[in-house]
Structure formats: structure tokens, C-alpha cells
Amino acid sequence: MPFSSLQLIPDLQRAISERGYSTPTAIQSAAIPVIVGGGDLVACAQTGSGKTAAFCLPLLQRWNQQTPATPRKVSVLILVPTRELATQVGDTLRSLAAFLPKPIKLAVLFGGVSINPQMMHLRGGADMVVATPGRLLDLIAHNALSISSVQTLVLDEADRLLELGFQDELNQLLKLLPAQRQNCLFSATFPEQLSALAQDFLKSPTRIDIAATEITTPEISQRAIVVDTANRTQLLRHLIDSENWDRVLVFAASRYATEVIALKLRKARIAAEPFHGELSQGKRTQVLADFKAQRIRVVVATDVAARGIDIANLPVVVNFDLPRSTDDYVHRIGRTGRAGEAGLAVSFISTGNEAHFRLIEQRQQVKVEREIIAGFEPTEKDVSVSTEDKSNGGIKGKRPSKKDKLRALAAQENKS
Structure with a gap:
């Protein structure tokens, strides 16, 4: 028509x-x-x-x-x-x-x-x-x-x-x-x-x-990579280089996390910038302009700040941290594969969030095969937990506090 x-x-x-x-x-x-x-x-x-x-x-x-x-x-x-x-x-x-x-x-x-x-x-x-x-x-x-x-x-x-x-x-x-x-x-x-x-x-x-x-349309390929929490940054760097991703939108759970991840990527000579609500409007505008012009290779964003980001032909979205809700997952992966273009959504899965990702799969009526990347084999407890498992797994009311998460993230990233 x-x-x-x-x-x-x-x-x-x-x-x-x-x-x-x-x-x-x-x-x-x-x-x-x-x-x-x-x-x-x-x-x-x-x-x-x-x-x-x-x-x-x-x-x-x-x-x-x-x-x-x-x-x-x-x-x-x-x-x-x-x-x-x-x-x-x-x-x-x-x-x-x-x-x-x-x-x-x-x-x-x-x-x-x-x-x-x-x-x-x-x-x-x-x-x-x-x-x-x-x-x-x-x-x-x-x-x-x-x-x-x-x-x-x-x-x-x-x-x-x-x-x-x-x-x-x-x-x-x-x-x-x-x-x-x-x-x-x-x-x-x-x-x-x-x-x-x-x-x-x-x-x-x-x-x-x-x-x-349309959420399961083949234009958006979904991957789930099992990795220890402390090794996510190194894995992200490896994927960007080995798979030659020219532009990547990475989602993290907090402002602090976006800053840490972007800093570590820059230390590895990968052009990256954080993108969160506490940045000035001028800075946010500049980051988006640089990302669209491919002067920046990676933008690390929070869910709130990323709303409204419209990047033509954005090839890859990475869930460094899984979103709190299934609806947020829909919004995140929708940043790629826009207007009929092919896209890729990658999620990092660790012991603590396997149950939550299974819930996301259930709500979206999809099943994403788990991958393990050579050199990044997980050493944490087996992620193949029962769906009846009552650990926190991202379920509301069972999560650590925000301060606990930030302390844990800081400790893990400092080992990276």
C-alpha cells in the first residue's frame, strides 16, 4: 500500500x-x-x-x-x-x-x-x-x-x-x-x-x-551470553572488537554504572560516553550528535535517559544489566532493528539474573539459547536454576537495596 x-x-x-x-x-x-x-x-x-x-x-x-x-x-x-x-x-x-x-x-x-x-x-x-x-x-x-x-x-x-x-x-x-x-x-x-x-x-x-x-520479528536477533558478573566489561570489550561493532548502545542499571563502564572502555581505547539524567542538556545533545556521526563508538545509558534515542541503523544493543521489568526489555531492544533494518540485542546472563531473564523470555514468548564465549567461561554457581528457585533473581521485593548494588558493582568493576 x-x-x-x-x-x-x-x-x-x-x-x-x-x-x-x-x-x-x-x-x-x-x-x-x-x-x-x-x-x-x-x-x-x-x-x-x-x-x-x-x-x-x-x-x-x-x-x-x-x-x-x-x-x-x-x-x-x-x-x-x-x-x-x-x-x-x-x-x-x-x-x-x-x-x-x-x-x-x-x-x-x-x-x-x-x-x-x-x-x-x-x-x-x-x-x-x-x-x-x-x-x-x-x-x-x-x-x-x-x-x-x-x-x-x-x-x-x-x-x-x-x-x-x-x-x-x-x-x-x-x-x-x-x-x-x-x-x-x-x-x-x-x-x-x-x-x-x-x-x-x-x-x-x-x-x-x-x-x-512484532516483538519477535526476525529483524531483531536476540543473544544471551552467560558470563560472570565481574567479567562483563572485559567481555563487552572483546565483543566490540572481535565482532567489529561500529556503534553500540549499552544499558546499565545506574548512573554510576554508566560512568564506570564508559571509563573502562575509554581506557581500552574504545570511544565511549555515559548517558544519564544528571548530565546537562548540552552534554546529552553533544553525546547523541557524536554517536549519530560515529565519532563515539559506544554510549552507555540508563533506561530513563535512553527514552527517545532514535539512531538510524543502530546495529547493536547490549543489556549489560538486565532491566527491572519486561516492558523495559521491550523498549531497550526496540532501539535497534528500527524501520525494517536488521538489529542485534545481546544480554549478559549471570547467576544472579538467570531467573529474571527466564521471566522475560516467558513474558515475551521467546526462548533465547544461552552462549558461552571462549575465554569468558563462567565460574560462578551454575546458572541453570529451577524456575521455582526463590533466590532474588531480579524478582521484585527480593532484590538487594540500591546501595548494596552500587557497592557490589564497584567491587566487581574494580577487579576488571
């Missing part, structure tokens, strides 16, 4: 062609007609499935059909959980709007930077706003903008908005929005908390579910 079958205006089809899009993805084919038609929508689609364009294209088409207001009034509000995702969505909107007959004023708003330039940019209003909830509330409190004229609300990465503690901010913003509006909710997973939120403010929504059939 070509994009022309979706009845998008010629100006948008030209922008699509300029971006190299050929045919719409499954989520784009299903979502675009619903949004253009003005209906509410709940879309569950995995990371990398093309969902950003799935809502940007119809929103731009609907906006283009409106009569411009003076001063400009916000008609579209897109809420996202992180700065990086806000930037990504903003870049997509600007690119797709490049050939529209009337210029669009877009405001991309997030914290971690001075609020004053954002307030200046909002003088005279805005047509569309992409924002993180906290900064948006700050700007509303400063009377820098109003959202009382919003016609369409989009929650992107809605599951993450809730996981990162934005429930109260979302409730405050929903009270400031007009009662009559279009609502679109996009998410890679659909936990119970999100279902409750959807029932509160969506009206007879169309439900699109793409994620359930």
Missing part, C-alpha cells in the same frame, strides 16, 4: 518522499485515517515501528486545513516523557511540514535548560506544542501559553509518562484542556495503570495493537 492511498495532501507526500519513505508501516496505515477523521485512538506499537510519523502526518494535515488564528493558539499538544523524545518529535514535525503552504510555529518545551528562551519563543503564541509535562506546567504558571484551545492531545510513550511519575502532572494538564477534543494515546506496552488512564479521558477510541506481533 503506497502513502498516496492514505489521502494525504501533495505537500505532505512530497515531504514523505524527501525523507525516503516508500510505503507506510502497519501502524501508519492503521492510525493515519483515524486521526485525519478526528476520532480518538489508542495505539499499541513497539518502538521503531514508525509511530511518530503515524501521528505527525495526520496532525499536520488537519492543521493545514484550519484558518490561522491571530495571535496563534495552540491547537495540537503532544506530551512526551523525555527531552530527547521531545526533540525527536519536533524534528519530525519540522521535516514533514517543510512544504506546507503556510508556515507552522512549533514550540518544543522541556526542562533541564533555561526557561527564558522558551518563554520568548512563545510570544505571539504557537500552533503546535511538543512538551514534557513538568516544563509545560511551569510555562503555564508563568502565563507564557494557554492550552485552553487545544483540539488534539497526543500522549506519546504513554506507558513511560506513567512509569516516570507524571501521573499528577497529567491530571493537572487534563483539567486545563477543553472538554471537547481529540485524544490519541501511543504506547509500546499497555500496563493496567495505562488502561485506567485511557478509560478516564478517551471517548469510544479506535484500538490498534501492532506490538504483540
